[in-house]
Amino acid sequence: MKERAEKLVGGDIRELARAVRDIDDEMPHCTELLRELYCHTGRAYIIGITGAPGAGKSSLTDKMITNYRNDGKRVAVIAVDPTSPFSGGAILGDRIRMQRHYEDPGVFIRSLATRGHLGGITKSTRNIASVCDAAGYDIIIIETVGVGQDEVEIVEMTDTAVVVVVPGLGDDIQAIKAGILEIADIFVVNKADRPGADKAMNDLRAAMELDQNLHNAAWRPPIIRTIGITGEGIPELIGAIADHRALTVQTADWEKKKKEKAKRDFMRVFNDLVKDWSLRLGGERGLEALAENVAEKALDPYTAAEEAAKRIFKIDGG
Ligand SMILES: Nc1nc2c(ncn2[C@@H]2O[C@H](COP(=O)(O)OP(=O)(O)OP(=O)(O)O)[C@@H](O)[C@H]2O)c(=O)[nH]1
Ligand SMILES: [Mg+2]
Numbered sequence: 001m002k003e004r005a006e007k008l009v010g011g012d013i014r015e016l017a018r019a020v021r022d023i024d025d026e027m028p029h030c031t032e033l034l035r036e037l038y039c040h041t042g043r044a045y046i047i048g049i050t051g052a053p054g055a056g057k058s059s060l061t062d063k064m065i066t067n068y069r070n071d072g073k074r075v076a077v078i079a080v081d082p083t084s085p086f087s088g089g090a091i092l093g094d095r096i097r098m099q100r101h102y103e104d105p106g107v108f109i110r111s112l113a114t115r116g117h118l119g120g121i122t123k124s125t126r127n128i129a130s131v132c133d134a135a136g137y138d139i140i141i142i143e144t145v146g147v148g149q150d151e152v153e154i155v156e157m158t159d160t161a162v163v164v165v166v167p168g169l170g171d172d173i174q175a176i177k178a179g180i181l182e183i184a185d186i187f188v189v190n191k192a193d194r195p196g197a198d199k200a201m202n203d204l205r206a207a208m209e210l211d212q213n214l215h216n217a218a219w220r221p222p223i224i225r226t227i228g229i230t231g232e233g234i235p236e237l238i239g240a241i242a243d244h245r246a247l248t249v250q251t252a253d254w255e256k257k258k259k260e261k262a263k264r265d266f267m268r269v270f271n272d273l274v275k276d277w278s279l280r281l282g283g284e285r286g287l288e289a290l291a292e293n294v295a296e297k298a299l300d301p302y303t304a305a306e307e308a309a310k311r312i313f314k315i316d317g318g
Contacts, residue, residue, distance in 0.1 A: 044139065053145050076139070157265075167200045181207055185221055191227065205223065
């Protein structure tokens with residue numbers, strides 16, 4: 001495993017692809033690889049691109065890659081679609097949208113679809129981002145659809161969160177309702193070539209005006225107009241990301257933020273581990289059997305959860 005880790009850190013792309021595949025398949029030996037790689041992580045800058053299906057996330061990402069590549073940066077893209085069990089369409093779409101970059105050894109693109117258990121996608125995304133980080137990619141772009149629970153967790157692992165809305169369809173309003181005002185560091189109104197772009201800009205501005213938390217904040221999320229298919233507004237977007245990065249790194253609580261993130265990451269790794277262990281509990285006191293008992297009201301969920309936890313930790317509780 002040490003050898004695999006060394007090759008990966010040394011920039012071996014085949015080793016990286018293999019590691020990503022193994023993580024995606026939830027191979028048990030991945031933990032050992034991640035252990036080896038951990039000390040090489042923490043250098044990449046992680047950008048989240050979130051928005052409704054078809055908002056233009058991949059088109060924007062494609063243009064951003066070009067920009068970062070011209071600047072000599074290596075870029076990894078992880079496209080996550082938690083809403084689709086297969087995501088064949090999305091993956092194909094990404095392939096077409098970012099085609100020219102697939103040949104570039106300085107660019108690594110990978111699409112993920114939900115198939116494991118709930119929350120599995122978040123875990124895979126986090127681990128794949130770590131592996132890309134260790135492999136020396138300067139910029140990691142994580143593309144996610146919508147703002148479900150999984151996405152919020154994914155956004156939390158990014159350094160700069162970009163939220164993409166499009167004119168019309170009431171998307172902007174929906175987005176504001178879903179509480180993304182809190183998670184967005186930068187707003188993008190994409191498809192600015194379409195009618196209603198001004199309205200979307202104004203709606204966002206108005207929503208931000210109402211948000212008291214934003215008034216005293218050191219960073220007020222800028223709203224940027226883009227046209228994903230032509231690349232209009234991309235330099236402004238890249239600039240805004242750089243500004244946000246500079247500001248967050250400068251502020252006194254950057255170190256604190258990093259520590260909090262590390263703590264949160266650890267808690268998630270712990271939770272994932274416990275979840276994995278609990279799913280392995282079999283027999284008449286196994287998780288499935290306990291869940292069945294709860295469903296039939298033969299047992300209350302509190303007692304059932306305690307039963308399972310006691311078995312995992314081999315303690316008597318209390
Ligand atoms: N008119 C117009 N079309 C755009 C713009 N940006 C992207 N599109 C088109 O919108 C469609 C969806 O673009 P994608 O980049 O695949 O969107 P996405 O958000 O990645 O989509 P999913 O990953 O499937 O959720 C494509 O047909 C794009 O060509 C834009 O600024 N203006
Ligand atoms: Mg896409």
